[in-house]
Amino acid sequence: MADGVLELVCECKHDPWGKLGKDSLAGRLWSHMPDAGELDDSETYSEMWMGTYPTVPSRVRATGELLLEHLKKNPGLVGESVRRSRYGADIPFLPKILSFAKALPLQIHPDKALAEQLHKKNPEKFGDTNHKPEIAIALSRFEAFVGFKPLAEIAELVRMEPLESLVPEHTDFNDETLRQLCTNLLSLSPEAVSDIVTKLQNIPLSEFGNDHKVTSGNDHKVTSLLRRLNEQYPTSDNGILVATLLMNYMVLQPGEAVCVPADSIHAYLSGDIMECMARSDNVLNTGFCPRPDRDDVGLFAEALSFKPHSPEESLLERKTSQIGLKGRTTEYSPPISEFNVLGVTLRPKEVEAHRAIQSPSILVVTQGSGGWL
Structure with a gap:
């Protein structure tokens, strides 16, 4: 030591x-x-x-x-x-x-x-x-x-027939509307969630439009993420709707x-x-x-x-x-x-040294091996 x-x-x-x-x-x-x-x-x-x-x-x-x-x-x-x-x-x-x-x-x-x-x-x-x-x-x-998708993307998605009843008509779509929409989705009964997930999976991809391709250059769509999450959790899980419809999907x-x-x-x-x-x-x-x-x-x-x-x-x-x-x-x-x-990140024979800092540090080596000088 x-x-x-x-x-x-x-x-x-x-x-x-x-x-x-x-x-x-x-x-x-x-x-x-x-x-x-x-x-x-x-x-x-x-x-x-x-x-x-x-x-x-x-x-x-x-x-x-x-x-x-x-x-x-x-x-x-x-x-x-x-x-x-x-x-x-x-x-x-x-x-x-x-x-x-x-x-x-x-x-x-x-x-x-x-x-x-x-x-x-x-x-x-x-x-x-x-x-x-x-x-x-x-x-x-x-x-x-x-986090949440930009408001304009969410507003466009919820105009689709299985979802339009979840947002009041003639309402400006702002963050408070989004809060209510999120509450509504999380409060749906298991039967209602299953019904909406099934209907969304049966909608042709073309109806989702190019705006709903996910970020980072991937070509997944809402429907493919719905199917993937549905393989992991029951169709009745409210999280499936909140994640795919409202949230940013990212690949890092x-x-x-x-x-x-x-x-x-x-x-x-x-x-x-x-x-x-x-x-x-x-x-x-x-x-x-x-x-x-x-x-x-x-x-x-x-x-x-x-x-x-x-x-x-x-x-x-x-x-x-x-x-x-x-x-x-x-x-x-x-x-x-x-x-x-x-x-x-060090290549073979490379070294690094750090200035002293006035606080505790925890070090973890996630790949490879090395020595402490």
Whole structure:
């Protein structure tokens, strides 16, 4: 163990949407942990967590002690600026590696005001009072539903016969109309959802028009996404309609990233990602999960924000970081104070060095091997 560098032992979750066995990057990385054992190709490996959050906490390999307890005894490891903040000796961010074979639950993460209310009412379900903005960096081809489509695209889609009754006539189509439309779609009975999904799948592709090709140069249409999601979840799942009709479908290549603010709707679809977020595990789910597990539709809809409102607004710019002294470090800087993410890619015999920063860092090697100088 180098001075100030701790080797961590992390745990991996097994959500049903995760990839199986060796197909899962989260699982493969977890399998390098001490005593992890062989990956089971019949088991899903969905999320490897790193950090101090109590749901899936990391431990210090050398001692087996919880990372948080070690930091409390050695507060200098988190840096002066963090120690003097409200986080104390804790780490103010939560990084994860995610691997998913089908859509994650349709969800939002509450902002601070709502998180405080939910925690007060139900601290067992909502375990903290923090917001949870996040970024997702593609480690493989990454498909995601993130934020809402531009209003004009949604307005055109809902003029179609199976949908027109869901929007009041002679109403300006603005964000509040969209909020009501989202509420209506999430409130439909299983029978009504199945009926609309079936009708939409039977509409000729030509009736959807060129405006409804998805972004990133792909030729998928609403109907093909409907069929694909219907293979993963029951036809009666309200999330199928919300995702395909209202949300931006995006395809990212390794190294590209999206930013998801608090209260922003999202549902990741396939791939492997590095995800980093403010230190929180609060979530409201309303689709792509069993109905008993869904949260209140009214609460979900009221909390919705309308940023991002196009694929372009979702993308997070990456730039060469001034922290990297050899120019081989990329920086992802979301518009929040809790974290940045640095990415380093090295060819054989290349090295990188970083300037000192006054905060804790968690390092994960996602591919290849190397040495620490």
